[in-house]
Every structure is written in C-alpha cells, then in structure tokens.
Amino acid sequence: MTTQTTAQKVLIIKSSPAGEHSISNEIAAYLQQQLSGSEQNYTFTIRDLAQTPPPVLDGPMLQAFYTPAEQLTHAQQQLVQPSLELIQELKDADILIFASAMHNFSITSLLKSYVDQICRMGLTFSYSENGPQGLLTGKQAVIIASAGMDFQQEHAVPMDFQSPYLKHILNFIGITDISLVPVQGVAMGDESAARAKNGARDNIDSLIVGKLALEV
Numbered sequence: 001m002t003t004q005t006t007a008q009k010v011l012i013i014k015s016s017p018a019g020e021h022s023i024s025n026e027i028a029a030y031l032q033q034q035l036s037g038s039e040q041n042y043t044f045t046i047r048d049l050a051q052t053p054p055p056v057l058d059g060p061m062l063q064a065f066y067t068p069a070e071q072l073t074h075a076q077q078q079l080v081q082p083s084l085e086l087i088q089e090l091k092d093a094d095i096l097i098f099a100s101a102m103h104n105f106s107i108t109s110l111l112k113s114y115v116d117q118i119c120r121m122g123l124t125f126s127y128s129e130n131g132p133q134g135l136l137t138g139k140q141a142v143i144i145a146s147a148g149m150d151f152q153q154e155h156a157v158p159m160d161f162q163s164p165y166l167k168h169i170l171n172f173i174g175i176t177d178i179s180l181v182p183v184q185g186v187a188m189g190d191e192s193a194a195r196a197k198n199g200a201r202d203n204i205d206s207l208i209v210g211k212l213a214l215e216v
Contacts, residue, residue, distance in 0.1 A: 007041040011093035014048040015111035016101035016146075023186050023193075024146040027200045028099035031142065031181075034208055045089060049110040055082050057116040065120060083117040087124060095140045096175065098166060102147035106161040115169055124173040134174025141170050141178045142207065144200070148187030179207055 012032060016022035035042045055061065064076035065083070072080065090096065100107055107115075118124055126133050143166050151160035163180055170178055183200040186193040 007043045008094045009045070009092055010035065010042050010095045010097060011045045011047065011089055012097045012099065013111075013114065014046065014050065014099045015108045015114065016099065017050045017108065017110060018101065019050060022099070022101060022146075023183055023197070024099040024101045024144050027144045027146070027181065027183050027197065027204070028097055030201055031097060031144070031204050031208075034204060038208060042095075045093070047086070047089060049108075049114055053110055054086065054113040054117045055079075056113050083120060084123075086114065086117050087120060090118060090124070090136055090173075093139065095142070096170075097142045097144065099144045100146070100162060100166060102145065102151075102160075102162045105159055106165060119169065119173060132172060134172055136174040139175050139177070141175050142181060143167070143170075143178065144181045144183060146183040146186060146196075148185070150185035150188065150192070150196075152182060152184055181207070 010032070012028055014022070014025050014028060016024050018025075032044060036044075060076075061079045064072060064079040067076060098111075100111060103109070106112075121127065124135050126135060143163060145163045145166070147160075147162065149156060151157060151162075163182070167178055167180075170176075181200050181203045183196045185196050
C-alpha cells in the first residue's frame with residue numbers, strides 16, 4: 001500500500017435553508033467526519049448557500065456573463081465576481097459533495113442560483129459542432145439527496161426532479177464520476193427517517209472504502 005502525500009481537496013456545498021435542522025447537512029457532516037477520520041489526507045472547503053446566497057441571475061448579470069473579460073465595465077466586473085469565485089472553488093476541488101434538500105420535487109432556489117452562477121460558457125463548458133463539452137473533468141462528486149417522501153419507490157421515481165437534474169448539470173460541466181446517497185422518506189414518520197439516515201450513513205461508509213479513499 002502506498003501512502004497518500006497530497007491532500008485531496010473536498011468542496012462541500014450545502015443548499016438547505018433549514019440550517020441546523022437540515023438532514024442533508026447532517027449527512028454531509030457525517031461524510032466529512034468519516035473522511036477526516038480515515039487514513040487518507042483531506043482538506044475541506046464549506047460553501048453554505050444559506051449563509052452566503054448566490055446572486056439571482058438577472059438581465060445585467062447575464063449580459064456581463066457574455067461580455068468579453070477585457071471589455072467589462074467596473075460595474076460588470078463586480079457582477080461577475082461571485083460567479084468567478086464559485087467556479088474557482090469547483091476547479092480547485094478534487095471531490096465535490098452536494099448536500100441537496102428537495103423542495104417542491106426539485107432542488108432549492110439557493111442551489112438553482114448556484115447552478116446559474118457556475119454554468120458559464122467558456123469557463124465550465126463549451127459548445128462545438130458536436131454539442132456541449134464539459135470542462136471540469138477528472139473530479140468525483142457525491143450527491144446527498146434528502147426528501148420527505150421516498151422517491152426510490154417505483155411509482156414516485158417520475159416525480160423526482162432533484163437527483164436527475166443535478167446529475168445532468170454535473171455531466172454538462174464535465175463531471176461524470178457521480179455517486180448518489182439518497183436520504184428519502186424522512187417525513188414519513190420517525191422510523192422511516194431513522195432508516196433513511198442509517199442507510200445513508202452505510203452508503204457513505206461503503207463509498208469511502210470503495211471510491212473516495214483513493215491511493216495516489
């Protein structure tokens with residue numbers, strides 16, 4: 001066995017407005033704790049969107065996004081700065097952990113605003129005659145998807161617009177090594193919630209052994 005000498009950089013993106021009551025945040029904290037206690041070397045960056053909400057994409061910002069960098073006015077430079085900061089965090093990270101709470105069958109508005117800030121042509125994806133090409137390659141991602149209802153049940157799968165959307169966005173920007181950790185059915189009684197959390201922790205334990213605790 002070789003010893004890892006270079007730290008793996010982990011970016012944890014929390015997207016629930018529920019704060020300390022958030023189940024997706026709770027499971028993300030468990031993942032961070034387990035990685036910290038492993039024999040591998042990790043450094044962590046926490047991006048809590050409830051604490052620092054991404055700007056909502058509007059007309060002036062969209063125009064600034066499509067203005068060449070050398071032509072940006074001072075005001076436009078300020079508009080694009082949050083986007084550039086979020087994208088740089090993504091570029092720097094080796095492992096991305098999305099703590100995603102389902103709201104109204106999809107992601108939270110906080111996470112949607114984040115997606116709008118990081119999906120930038122020429123920075124995280126490009127277009128050619130062959131279609132879109134993701135530019136953030138060579139990374140791993142974990143989606144911790146919490147939901148009050150259990151969308152793993154066959155009749156409920158078509159109503160889940162959370163996990164498929166996040167997977168598609170990550171693929172779009174070049175990230176294809178994606179693991180899903182569902183935490184679903186948490187509003188269906190205490191027993192169901194406990195079962196969902198325990199199952200998520202078991203999935204994380206298996207992930208760390210099988211995928212995330214890599215030797216280099």
